Amino acid sequence: MDGCYQASMNGNAQNMEAVANVCPFAGSVNEDVIGEDLFSKQEGVHHDQYLGYWLNAYVGYASADGWRSRGSSGGMVSWLAAKMLEDGLVDAVVHVKDGPDPEHMYTYQVSHSVDELKTGAKSKYYPIEMSEALSYVREHEGRYLFIGIPCFVKAVRLLCREDGILNERIKYCIGLVCGHLxxxxxxxxxxxxxxxxxxxxxxxxxxxxxxxxxxxxxxxxxxxxxxxxxxxxxxxxxxxxxxxxxxxxYNVCDYCDDVLAETADVTFGDAWIPKYVNDGEGCNVIVVRNRDVQDLFDRHRDELVLHDSDSAEVYQSQAGGFRHRRQGLAYRLHVHEQRGEWTPTKRVKPSLEGIxxxxxxxxxxxxxxxxxxxxxxxxxxxxxxxxxxxxxxxxxxxxxxxxxxxxxxxxxxxxxxxxxxxxxxxxxxxxxxxxxxxx
Ligand SMILES: Cc1cc2nc3c(=O)[nH]c(=O)nc-3n(C[C@H](O)[C@H](O)[C@H](O)COP(=O)(O)OP(=O)(O)OC[C@H]3O[C@@H](n4cnc5c(N)ncnc54)[C@H](O)[C@@H]3O)c2cc1C
Structure with missing residues (x-):
């Protein structure tokens, strides 16, 4: 009716607590806890209230093989997915590609080759859901890379905490910076x-x-x-x-406090900051959280143009999103609380302080x-x-x-x-x- 998907439960779920636990919005485990489990033990890791755990930050693009011109910004997401396939880190990639008809313009699918990845580049500002793709992963052995916006990556991480098969098979997650869906x-x-x-x-x-x-x-x-x-x-x-x-x-986007996909092994966004925005070919802002990804960048540095960045520059590239998702969220939660309405538990607390x-x-x-x-x-x-x-x-x-x-x-x-x-x-x-x- 409003062109959005809504979560629903199919079949007979036995463990209602587990079902509630995997919701990225209502579940009680937040991005800091997931990030700490995944990334905090690595040497040289930093933590930041906006970036989450992070090793290195860059601005750049993929200079090899046309990835940049095929991509939304620097083409780094598709490039990295291709390198992970080629280097044997994963066997397949779960991401969003052309769907079967105009009512399903884009859907989550599984790519097994670099050629298949090429047809799936670019951002889809479009409703998507991942139930079929995840069923495929459960039914087919292999090592998978998952690509998604922050709430989807968080949902996958939460699912992996409940589901041993998915946990074993989904080896890496790439996150896309997200303003909203x-x-x-x-x-x-x-x-x-x-x-x-x-x-x-x-x-x-x-x-x-x-x-x-x-x-x-x-x-x-x-x-x-x-x-x-x-x-x-x-x-x-x-x-x-x-x-x-x-x-x-989506209404739920107004109750999200994760702009930079903090639970992903690496996150990519648009580097629309004065230093880079005039380059019409597009540049990515990049936050690396997993040493394996950093090693891969280092191995293939000749296929990339990377400028060192830092948390302040990354924040700046998404300053509007952070204002809306942190200060704005505190305001929205406060309003609901005053009205006696249910609110999800977020890292941001209901408040009007400083607003x-x-x-x-x-x-x-x-x-x-x-x-x-x-x-x-x-x-x-x-x-x-x-x-x-x-x-x-x-x-x-x-x-x-x-x-x-x-x-x-x-x-x-x-x-x-x-x-x-x-x-x-x-x-x-x-x-x-x-x-x-x-x-
Ligand atoms: C809904 C949405 C909102 C965004 N908001 C912002 C923002 O506020 N600020 C910002 O800097 N960047 C935002 N981005 C990210 C940005 O648009 C680019 O996706 C990012 O810079 C990567 O570009 P690339 O050229 O490296 O990716 P490409 O090489 O073009 O590859 C993109 C990859 O992402 C996958 N993909 C595309 N759409 C989706 C989707 N909806 N869900 C899951 N996977 C998908 C594709 O299958 C492909 O594998 C948003 C992206 C989306 C999908």
């Missing part, structure tokens, strides 16, 4: 606003690179069921792509923006007109901008709008794209 309304709205009607959408590539512009200024590529040329549209020209607004966000009035209003409005985006999309579908979505969201978005964007910045945006009337759309798109992922 999207309902399938996101893919549909991007395609629809780009000019492809809902019943003609075959697949959306969420991260089509646009050479010559900053890495954050990318496009979507929409393939049509009816065939013909795909439609390419800069995300900066679409209404739903400002990540700070949180349109079509000014304006900031509280910003967090409250983000919840409204998220909720209303679902209502507005359904209204647009009923009216068979995407403008209905824009009409519903614009007043709320304007009120949010007045609240969250300082006057000086609003003036710049005003100038941008004026420029839009006189300049080609690509140039103004670049300015808007700089606001993406910023929360």
């Amino acid at each position: 999207k309902s399938d309304f996101f893919a549909k709205s991007e395609a629809w606003e780009s000019g492809v009607p809902l019943d003609d959408i075959a697949r959306v590539d969420f991260r089509h690179k646009t050479p010559g512009s900053p890495a954050s200024d990318y496009a979507v590529e929409v393939r049509r069921s009816g065939g013909g040329e795909p439609v390419i549209k800069r995300t900066a020209e679409l209404s739903t792509t400002n990540w700070g607004l949180g349109y079509f966000k 000014g009035e304006r900031r509280q209003q910003i967090y409250a409005m983000r919840t409204a923006l998220k909720n209303e985006s679902f209502v507005a999309f359904r209204k647009a579908v009923d009216a068979n007109d995407f403008n209905e979505f824009k009409k519903t969201m614009k007043p709320i978005e304007r009120a949010y901008t007045r609240l969250s964007v300082p006057l000086k910045k609003r003036l710049v945006i005003g100038c941008k709008k004026t420029m839009k009337r006189v300049l080609p759309s690509g140039l103004t798109g670049k300015l808007k794209s700089m606001l993406s992922y910023h929360q």
Whole structure:
């Protein structure tokens, strides 16, 4: 109904406690505890409240074999998965690839070869679930690498604590930095606003690179069921792509405090920081937590361009996400507590401490923006007109901008709008794209 998966229990679970334990949101074992078990005993390991346990941090990209141009940012995730296969660390990789039909655009699948990995690159801002892929792992002996966003990696780690077979077979996890996961309304709205009607959408590539512009200024590529040329549209020209607004966000993402997949052996994100963002080919921010991964990087250093980084730079690359997931989460938990509602137990405690009035209003409005985006999309579908979505969201978005964007910045945006009337759309798109992922 809202284009999101919801957890459910199939069959006869005997041990209800074990079932509760594997939920990444309601379970009582947090990322610090899992991280400590997995990584803390290694020599030279550091701990940080944002990065979790970590050995080394880098910014860089995979320079060999076209991985970077195939990938969302630096192509390092697919490169590393390929090297783990080639070096015999694992036999197969569990990750997200093209699904069977437009209603299941992307699904978790198992790749056994480098060629299969190549077809699975790029970020999918799309609802996915892993039950079938994990059943496959249970039924087929082997050593597996799992790739996922933070809550999926945490769920896999928790499952491994309960399930001996999975624990033996899932040898490594790669984490993707995560701002939040999207309902399938996101893919549909991007395609629809780009000019492809809902019943003609075959697949959306969420991260089509646009050479010559900053890495954050990318496009979507929409393939049509009816065939013909795909439609390419800069995300900066679409209404739903400002990540700070949180349109079509899974509700549960507002109750997560793990931005950097702290339970993964290594985490990769977008290095959208001033030093690197202008390189349109894309760079990864990288946090290494497992010595085996570091050894692999060292063995194949000639296939990589890596700049040493540190926790401050990694934090900076995700500062907006951390504000929303730490201070914002404390606010949201406090609000629920005041209303007498159930809240999950998080590392962040319910509190208003240090959160000014304006900031509280910003967090409250983000919840409204998220909720209303679902209502507005359904209204647009009923009216068979995407403008209905824009009409519903614009007043709320304007009120949010007045609240969250300082006057000086609003003036710049005003100038941008004026420029839009006189300049080609690509140039103004670049300015808007700089606001993406910023929360
Ligand atoms: C939902 C989501 C939100 C994100 N939010 C942020 C953010 O706020 N900040 C930030 O810096 N980076 C974010 N990222 C990560 C970023 O988009 C890139 O995935 C990352 O930089 C790796 O790029 P790459 O070029 O190295 O990966 P590639 O070489 O392109 O490989 C990507 C790999 O990830 C797998 N994959 C793609 N989508 C999913 C998915 N939904 N679930 C599990 N596996 C998947 C693919 O199968 C592939 O193996 C997000 C990613 C996702 C999926």
